[in-house]
Amino acid sequence: MKKIIWISSILIWFIALFVPKASLSFSLFVLAYLMVAGPVFAKTLKSILKGNIFTVNFLMVIATIGAFIVNEPAEASIAMILYLLGEEIEDYAIYRSQKSISALLALKPQSATLWQESGNLVVSPETVAIGDILLATTGDKIALDGTIIEGEAYIDNSIITGESVPVHGKLGDSVLSGGLIKEGSLKISVTKPYQDSTISKMLAMIEHASESKSTSEKMMSRFATYYTPIVVGLAFLLTFIPVVFWSADAKTWLTRSFVFLAASCPCSLIISIPLTYFAGLHKASQNGILIKGANYLEAFSKIDTLVLDKTGTLTKGSFDLVAIESDSHSEEDVLTLAAMIEQYSKHPIAVSIRQAYTENMSRKTATANALPNISPTQFQEISGKGIVLHYQGNEYLCGNQSLLRDYGVSYPTGTSPYSVVYLAKDKEYIGSITIADQLKPDSVEAISQFRKLGLDNLQLFTGDRTEIANHIAREVGIDIVKADMLPSDKFNGVQALLNQKAANSKIAFVGDGINDASVLKLADIGIAMGGLGADIAVESADIILTNDRLSSLVLAFGISQKTARILKQNLILSLGFKGMILLLGSMGLVGMWAAVFADVGIMLLASLNSLRAGK
Numbered sequence: 001m002k003k004i005i006w007i008s009s010i011l012i013w014f015i016a017l018f019v020p021k022a023s024l025s026f027s028l029f030v031l032a033y034l035m036v037a038g039p040v041f042a043k044t045l046k047s048i049l050k051g052n053i054f055t056v057n058f059l060m061v062i063a064t065i066g067a068f069i070v071n072e073p074a075e076a077s078i079a080m081i082l083y084l085l086g087e088e089i090e091d092y093a094i095y096r097s098q099k100s101i102s103a104l105l106a107l108k109p110q111s112a113t114l115w116q117e118s119g120n121l122v123v124s125p126e127t128v129a130i131g132d133i134l135l136a137t138t139g140d141k142i143a144l145d146g147t148i149i150e151g152e153a154y155i156d157n158s159i160i161t162g163e164s165v166p167v168h169g170k171l172g173d174s175v176l177s178g179g180l181i182k183e184g185s186l187k188i189s190v191t192k193p194y195q196d197s198t199i200s201k202m203l204a205m206i207e208h209a210s211e212s213k214s215t216s217e218k219m220m221s222r223f224a225t226y227y228t229p230i231v232v233g234l235a236f237l238l239t240f241i242p243v244v245f246w247s248a249d250a251k252t253w254l255t256r257s258f259v260f261l262a263a264s265c266p267c268s269l270i271i272s273i274p275l276t277y278f279a280g281l282h283k284a285s286q287n288g289i290l291i292k293g294a295n296y297l298e299a300f301s302k303i304d305t306l307v308l309d310k311t312g313t314l315t316k317g318s319f320d321l322v323a324i325e326s327d328s329h330s331e332e333d334v335l336t337l338a339a340m341i342e343q344y345s346k347h348p349i350a351v352s353i354r355q356a357y358t359e360n361m362s363r364k365t366a367t368a369n370a371l372p373n374i375s376p377t378q379f380q381e382i383s384g385k386g387i388v389l390h391y392q393g394n395e396y397l398c399g400n401q402s403l404l405r406d407y408g409v410s411y412p413t414g415t416s417p418y419s420v421v422y423l424a425k426d427k428e429y430i431g432s433i434t435i436a437d438q439l440k441p442d443s444v445e446a447i448s449q450f451r452k453l454g455l456d457n458l459q460l461f462t463g464d465r466t467e468i469a470n471h472i473a474r475e476v477g478i479d480i481v482k483a484d485m486l487p488s489d490k491f492n493g494v495q496a497l498l499n500q501k502a503a504n505s506k507i508a509f510v511g512d513g514i515n516d517a518s519v520l521k522l523a524d525i526g527i528a529m530g531g532l533g534a535d536i537a538v539e540s541a542d543i544i545l546t547n548d549r550l551s552s553l554v555l556a557f558g559i560s561q562k563t564a565r566i567l568k569q570n571l572i573l574s575l576g577f578k579g580m581i582l583l584l585g586s587m588g589l590v591g592m593w594a595a596v597f598a599d600v601g602i603m604l605l606a607s608l609n610s611l612r613a614g615k
């Protein structure tokens with residue numbers, strides 16, 4: 001229906017061009033105009049009622065009505081038709097980019113194979129519960145997040161992380177929904193219901209980011225509040241001055257004023273702004289970078305300080321066991337106790353200790369030994385310090401020196417270059433576990449890339465000891481280091497940076513969100529590492545790196561800078577060209593025709609330029 005109206009309107013416009021009788025052709029032009037202009041009038045009226053007069057629609061309405069008044073009906077109607085055509089193209093471009101994103105996600109798992117004593121059952125992923133056991137073999141898409149309980153496989157996680165090299169999954173590893181099994185077969189114990197699983201969260205988020213038509217509309221209307229009154233004012237002066245001061249011919253100058261108005265419609269910007277953002281967002285999502293909206297992409301190009309967390313951000317966050325020390329207990333007892341205390345924590349140290357325990361056990365008894373399932377009467381995770389747990393009337397501590405000090409437990413001091421986790425029971429020191437983290441392979445390169453892209457102010461915030469922090473900072477090339485920070489110190493540190501920053505600059509914080517979600521929220525741009533694992537991180541962050549790599553953040557920074565550059569180019573191109581046409585129009589050198597068609601040309605040029613953001 002809409003299409004028919006459009007085509008008829010254009011047809012009528014063409015017929016009107018060849019109708020010799022002036023009054024009839026005028027009526028036909030008015031008809032062609034009215035057939036399409038309704039929505040523009042409606043929008044104009046609506047914003048005027050809201051007290052917002054100077055919109056782009058308002059500009060179009062007065063320019064075209066004016067053109068009719070000065071008897072330029074052909075130009076008046078074609079200007080409106082082309083303006084609306086521009087809007088159609090914008091909608092289409094947005095629709096296309098949304099479709100290409102959902103095409104990416106059309107790969108979403110449609111079914112899951114449940115393993116049951118009585119036989120396998122194919123069900124829809126939405127109906128699977130936590131603890132259910134899934135079967136997945138070569139060629140299958142993993143339907144829900146879970147843990148491997150049997151088998152091994154090579155898994156292609158590229159839909160989620162953009163990383164095409166398959167990862168090797170074995171007993172005890174966690175797997176993400178959306179992963180494709182390249183080779184092997186697995187039994188997976190489901191850890192999250194479908195709606196909380198990685199693939200479905202990712203889908204929801206991408207859809208949300210694509211709704212940012214509103215963002216570009218907001219930018220357009222901000223622009224229009226300056227642009228429209230200036231243009232209308234100039235058009236007024238263009239008639240007023242010659243007629244009043246030089247007694248020039250009113251009709252000639254009025255015509256020029258309306259040409260000026262019609263030519264001033266910023267159609268090329270209307271189209272190219274959203275196109276540029278979508279191209280940029282799309283490119284990012286293809287590389288495992290999820291950006292929650294176009295505004296964050298814009299803001300990210302303006303950062304002048306990047307604060308980095310250490311564990312899990314610069315380092316792998318998976319600690320290797322270096323040594324276990326104790327005078328009173330066997331190494332194995334110390335490890336078991338630590339794993340037991342840490343079993344409810346999501347902290348990378350806790351995960352690593354549990355892993356060390358599992359590996360140690362499976363070396364001895366072929367099957368993976370579950371931890372003694374204890375139900376503590378009290379479990380407390382003290383952020384940046386460690387765990388306090390009450391069980392069978394005893395109080396256990398597992399954490400750093402600061403935790404033991406707080407609880408008045410004395411411990412042997414050492415100068416290990418590694419992280420040390422101390423254990424105590426009922427205020428008696430039991431022993432310690434020394435663990436070592438490693439830099440991620442791309443951390444050094446990523447930091448130097450940031451500097452190359454002009455981001456020099458890099459700061460490391462960590463809850464770890466000064467020696468370790470300095471060591472890591474030296475290795476990656478960061479010179480501003482703050483160590484021994486509690487999560488609240490990190491918050492205050494970022495707050496201080498926000499207070500000092502220059503008006504238009506932005507502060508970004510990148511962390512794993514384990515105990516820094518509040519900082520992710522506080523920073524102008526919060527970036528979460530560690531995929532879609534920690535729900536709280538995904539909620540608090542503005543940018544999520546699904547593949548855990550700092551080099552993805554460099555890529556994201558590059559994309560945001562390129563997007564900003566292209567937006568600026570299009571602005572200069574559009575306004576520059578527009579300025580020229582306006583100047584020529586006001587001197588009577590070009591008519592409304594030229595103005596209108598020049599606009600189409602720039603529109604195409606700007607749109608092509610926009611698409612580069614996705615290259």
Ligand code: ADP
Nearest residue numbers: 310311345347349384385386399400462463464
């Ligand atoms: P980072 O800044 O490196 O991310 P965190 O704030 O997460 O550090 O933790 C700081 C320190 O607190 C760790 O280095 C560790 O010593 C201690 N810690 C925190 N949580 C735990 C835990 N669950 N078990 C043992 N130690 C912990």
Ligand code: MG
Nearest residue numbers: 309311514515
């Ligand atoms: Mg941390």
